[in-house]
Amino acid sequence: MPMMPPEPSGAAKGTCPSTECRRTGRVVLQARVGSSRLPGKILAPVAGVPLVVRAASRLLAAAPHGLIWQLLVATTTLPEDDATEQLCRAHGLPCFRGSPEDVLARFAAATADLAEDDLVIRATADNPAYCPRRTEQLVAEHLRSGAHYTCIEGLSYVVPEVVHVAALRDMAMRADTPYQREHVTPWLRERQTPWSVVQLPRDWQGLRPDLRLTVDTPVELDRLDRTLRLAEGDRCTTGRLAALEEIYAAYEAVGAARQE
DSSP states (O other), X not given: OOOOOOOOOSGGGOOOOSTTOOEEEEEEEEOOSOOSSSTTGGGSEETTEEHHHHHHHHHHTOOOTTEEEEEEXXXXXXXXXXXXXXXXXXXXXXXXXXXXXXXXXXXXXXXXXXXXXXXXXXXXXTOTTOOHHHHHHHHHHHHHHTOSEEEETTOXXXXXXXXXXXXXXXXXXHOOSHHHHHHSSHHHHHSOOSSOEEEEOTTGGGOOTTSOOSOSSHHHHHHHHHHHHHHHTXXXXXXXOOOHHHHHHHHHHHHHHHHO
């Protein structure tokens, strides 16, 4: 029997005070300590904040109109992810634990309490620069188009994916390759399905797909630590978030300094 997700509650999880909110948009932030290239990276500090917490805070800063906005960290049942759960608790983030390898099943179990017309926002904890404004715009575009799944073509390090719960559940039953199960959404992008798919251009809303704002190696961890310290300045301690444009500029400045 799948483990039920914890009940998201309170301002720390994101709420919608408006009586217009009838649907839930739940960010499911995929996170695990195990990594073949950089074990433990999601716990590593980036500009003084653990990577998973930084990703969560930027996603929670989005507030799409008309949705009850929630966030749930989805990690594994492996003993090594006891540390992930403990970190989440320390920062007031609800944490669900599911299959280590079948990540699609983990997502389905983490959203088992949602209605079929609710939305799942898929994000990963190794991307510390999610853009709250563009996340809101992506959700708005998803709802405007009537699509069942919306993403940036090739996927983005700074904008998540959006999928209807009904489509996620169907995919969880039909996806049958290890790649599809591990990476969650390829089944919707790679074949014709009953579900409508919108893939927005890589440079949508001024995105810079040429800049690799993710963490897979020690070098990338160091560069993003320097980038966010530069972009945020004293905001690292005040909690105010840098705009994506500031992060882009800082990323390029850090790269230029390294080449001197």
